[in-house]
Amino acid sequence: MVPGQKNGNKSGLGWVFRNNGGDVVWIGAKAVPRLRSAIETEAEALRWAASTMEALNDENFVFETDSKELVDALSGKSSWPILDAVLQDTQNMLHRIGNVEVKHYPR
Template sequence: MAMDKLKHIIRETLDVFNLEKEGQNLAKAAHLVPWLLWRIWKNRNELISKGKEYNAQEVLTKAMEDQEEWERREAEANGPRCPPNPPARETREAVKWKKPPQGWVKCNTDGAWSKEGNRWGIGWVLRDNQGKVLWVGARALPRTRTVMEMETEALRWAVLFMSRLNYQNIIFESDAQELIKLLNSGEGWPHLDPQLQDIRSLLPNFNEVKFVFSSREGDKAADRVARESSSLENYDPKVYSIMPNWLKSIVELDMEM
């Protein structure tokens, strides 16, 4: 019976979607497809677990709301990374990179992009509780992803590498605030779900993990690595066990008291 109801919801939803296409731009309607599928999947789970039903118009409305929310988050991610012209001394002291507690390591991740060019860069920097750089990862990506997907890939790659190195207590820090919210809330988004699922599947390999937001000013080393990555000649990942010379000045500034 539940499956019959689910099939009915899907048919109704697709009928409404076809009507939408007749009255709106086809390209705009096509962008709604992932959100409809995402919402149908969520409603299928609620129907099976809670017996809760939604009609086609409700499904369509929620899918459009999901799309609008994603576009808002993308716009925020593409916007200014910090307030314009902040007082230099005050901002630098307020958001300076902080050492992790004793027994912990901290991994900062970031992505770099520009309006020109066909590639983006992602990077991460792992440091101990004394601020010593342990590992650095740099990698270029083809420019086929959204900003949020790029930031998520930077974090996913870092989590994967840290799990292989067997670190147990680790803080992952990123300036992608919406991404950190998703990870801490357990929520998902259609375009990010494969990456988020990969991240979450790796968490049992650690003893304790924290996902923390940091402004760009507190994440300068990872930002420098990401910008360097965007200029790499190929898409092969590069991992350094010795800090590269081009990163030393940024790390030294972080260590100043």
Template sequence: MLWKNRNAFAFEGRVFDAETTVAKCVEDSRRWVEVLEASKKDEEGRSRICNVGKVWKAPQRERERERVKCNIGISWTKDSGLVGAGWILRNSEGEVLFHSRRAFNGAASLLEAQRLGLLWAAESMISHRVKNVTFEIEASELVGSLNRQKAWPAFRAYGEELREMMSKVSGWEVSLVKRDANMGAFLIARSVTKEKRFQSYVAQGSPSWLKRLLADEGTRMVS
């Protein structure tokens, strides 16, 4: 709210008194807490938002088009603000098409790290001209802001920014995923923060050190 008021002052010349600003902050905080509490109760029933299984699931085959799944992993170090991000793109047969890794600096929170990772993954799909992508990420706030905007008013700005980027990916979907079903992408991301592998890359096929894990996920996948 302080940031919004600052922008309104800088670009529109609008001035807000302290009492109004504080009251609005308190109201937004109250609504945010209510939404988070409500989301915990119905999270398991959100078929559009989350995949609650412990097994990676291949994207469903569609009659007229091929759908692919992009799993996004995020690893964030609080002390340094270092972010490791990784994504793995697979088809309906569980075959790894591409995988990638990148490091970011200066993220003040896990939410900011997740935002950077999701935006980067979308940009990657755009640059590789990949269509009909289901993105999976461990970020309930971001997924909620995209799929249920009215239920996540405190994250509206995130949702608007992400939707603008996602609109450039034809046939996009975003779902919440648990760590057990997102292990490959997470391990790629963690190689940045734990093993200090800062070099970014994009490569075809499975990463050699994750072949066994990804092959095992593929054999257990649910089509």
């Protein structure tokens, strides 16, 4: 998942779904009302990707993000009160999916 650059009053969200062989299966991209920070944009992108993957009814996913702060917030290693609602919603979806991992993947 990669949040886009903020332009004007919009933020861009995007993610890529790859199979075990690394082939691109599905891509999502959309503009949303401008968010206040990069980590909020990252969190919204993860929530959208998790929601989409939950609908696939599969049980094995690895979510990768270049935001170490987001991975730390999801694992409880750091606190971002501004993200509490988004993180709780995302964590609930991830638990319903099944075997899920969220990993930091540096650029």
